[in-house]
Amino acid sequence: MSALGNILAFDLGTSSVRALVLDHDAVPVPGALARRKFSPTVDGDGAATLDAQAYLGALIECVDELHAAGRLDGVAHVSASAMWHSILPLDGAGKPLGPVLTWLDTRPRAHGRATGPDDEAAFHHRTGAWWHPLYWTVRIPWLRERSGTAPTAFSGLGEYVWSALLGEGPISVSQASGAGVLDLAAQTWDAEALSLAGARESELPRLAAPGWRGRLRAEYAGRWPALADADWAAPAGDGAASNVGSGAGDASRAAITVGTSAAVRIAQEAPAGASLSPLPAQLWRYRLDHTRVVTGRAYSGGGNLFAWAQRALLLPEGDALEAALDEIVPGQVGVWADPRFGGDRPPGMTPPGEGRLGGLGLTTTGPQILAGLMDGVCAQIADDLVVLESTVGRTVDVRLGGGAVAASAWWRRAFTSALAPRRVEAVDNPEVGAVGAALIMLADHPNG
Ligand SMILES: Nc1ncnc2c1ncn2[C@@H]1O[C@H](COP(=O)(O)OP(=O)(O)O)[C@@H](O)[C@H]1O
Numbered sequence: 001m002s003a004l005g006n007i008l009a010f011d012l013g014t015s016s017v018r019a020l021v022l023d024h025d026a027v028p029v030p031g032a033l034a035r036r037k038f039s040p041t042v043d044g045d046g047a048a049t050l051d052a053q054a055y056l057g058a059l060i061e062c063v064d065e066l067h068a069a070g071r072l073d074g075v076a077h078v079s080a081s082a083m084w085h086s087i088l089p090l091d092g093a094g095k096p097l098g099p100v101l102t103w104l105d106t107r108p109r110a111h112g113r114a115t116g117p118d119d120e121a122a123f124h125h126r127t128g129a130w131w132h133p134l135y136w137t138v139r140i141p142w143l144r145e146r147s148g149t150a151p152t153a154f155s156g157l158g159e160y161v162w163s164a165l166l167g168e169g170p171i172s173v174s175q176a177s178g179a180g181v182l183d184l185a186a187q188t189w190d191a192e193a194l195s196l197a198g199a200r201e202s203e204l205p206r207l208a209a210p211g212w213r214g215r216l217r218a219e220y221a222g223r224w225p226a227l228a229d230a231d232w233a234a235p236a237g238d239g240a241a242s243n244v245g246s247g248a249g250d251a252s253r254a255a256i257t258v259g260t261s262a263a264v265r266i267a268q269e270a271p272a273g274a275s276l277s278p279l280p281a282q283l284w285r286y287r288l289d290h291t292r293v294v295t296g297r298a299y300s301g302g303g304n305l306f307a308w309a310q311r312a313l314l315l316p317e318g319d320a321l322e323a324a325l326d327e328i329v330p331g332q333v334g335v336w337a338d339p340r341f342g343g344d345r346p347p348g349m350t351p352p353g354e355g356r357l358g359g360l361g362l363t364t365t366g367p368q369i370l371a372g373l374m375d376g377v378c379a380q381i382a383d384d385l386v387v388l389e390s391t392v393g394r395t396v397d398v399r400l401g402g403g404a405v406a407a408s409a410w411w412r413r414a415f416t417s418a419l420a421p422r423r424v425e426a427v428d429n430p431e432v433g434a435v436g437a438a439l440i441m442l443a444d445h446p447n448g
């Protein structure tokens with residue numbers, strides 16, 4: 001698959017917005033990358049929000065930068081990988097009535113009288129999700145209760161940004177499934193999930209049909225003339241995109257991605273209407289696109305544990321840190337960690353603040369604590385990969401991707417050691433999400 005013309009690919013991440021130009025085969029054009037750092041507002045009550053307008057502003061700055069450098073010339077297609085599970089309430093004019101709740105926000109709670117799905121196992125198999133605070137089934141009623149002005153609609157972050165730029169922001173099946181409200185096999189909204197969410201279809205973005213493409217509004221086409229005729233595909237879920245961008249777009253390999261958070265996933269063919277294979281109780285399953293699903297487990301602790309360690313410990317920087325870590329053997333760190341500092345992902349309900357460190361002594365160093373945290377993430381994922389492999393009936397090779405493992409040679413070695421004897425290969429390109437989203441767009445045609 002290749003495109004006619006270059007591709008502008010976004011990664012709408014939790015810690016930054018990135019815009020990259022890729023060639024027609026989705027290979028990054030050297031130097032054509034703009035990035036704006038972005039931090040969710042996090043507090044001790046479990047809030048983890050982003051300001052939607054400011055996020056859009058950061059994305060616009062990235063495109064302005066590429067435009068000013070002449071990098072947008074020849075771009076014919078635009079795609080995006082966007083964080084799964086985000087949501088924001090909108091008024092009748094499509095303006096935000098509050099900030100974006102990210103995947104890290106653990107405040108939403110089901111109303112005391114709500115009882116959840118009739119048959120939890122059937123709901124889990126059908127939607128790949130649970131009735132859990134990560135998903136729109138719990139987030140929408142919670143947001144409604146807290147909004148001073150009644151929301152008219154709800155959107156994910158990616159769809160909000162697309163609406164602002166294109167005038168319409170339909171939701172991909174990948175993002176809709178990450179919201180926990182899609183019937184995975186039928187590829188339609190799940191009626192029971194909408195009823196739990198207390199939402200009508202008209203309050204949600206419309207589902208993007210296979211091959212859907214949008215165009216920039218006149219205001220932005222004037223600002224970036226090189227993009228005036230470019231086709232924009234609906235944002236894909238970042239986990240799905242990361243699998244494809246890591247070379248794990250089919251069941252032959254698992255992808256492990258460590259960005260702000262961490263996840264392990266296997267993609268499988270699943271055309272519309274095909275029945276889905278059994279789903280173990282502790283795994284989620286979302287749509288990758290109209291022809292594939294991705295099954296896996298995610299963790300709120302990933303690269304954000306490194307960010308925490310940098311703030312909280314006396315860590316050396318750069319090469320000095322790598323040299324200190326080189327002295328520590330993965331799997332034999334001496335410090336152990338429960339890395340759930342940010343709480344559990346579904347189906348778990350452990351709140352933030354339940355992280356643990358152990359094995360500390362008077363001579364324990366900052367790099368040892370960091371190594372204990374990174375090792376803890378590897379151990380968690382190694383256990384879950386065994387369950388994930390049961391869905392394909394064999395041991396698989398692993399592709400490692402994401403900004404955190406790209407930045408840390410020690411973390412890559414720790415994964416290789418924790419996952420032995422599997423073959424573990426680090427993906428060379430740190431931008432697996434953006435590249436994967438471009439490849440998903442190239443595979444997306446009107447006939448599904
Ligand atoms: N040397 C390092 N070791 C481990 N983690 C790192 C290192 N440098 C950066 N990180 C982490 O990598 C994460 C950024 O990865 P990235 O893939 O860009 O995230 P996202 O896509 O979620 O914005 C941050 O959480 C950061 O703390």
Ligand SMILES: O=C(O)[C@H](O)[C@@H](O)[C@H](O)[C@H](O)COP(=O)(O)O
Pocket residue numbers: 013014015082083084085103238239240257259260261262263264265296297298299302
């Ligand atoms: O499979 C995945 O990757 C996760 O299911 C997904 O929930 C992810 O954790 C968030 O979308 C945030 O991703 P980042 O940590 O890359 O921002």
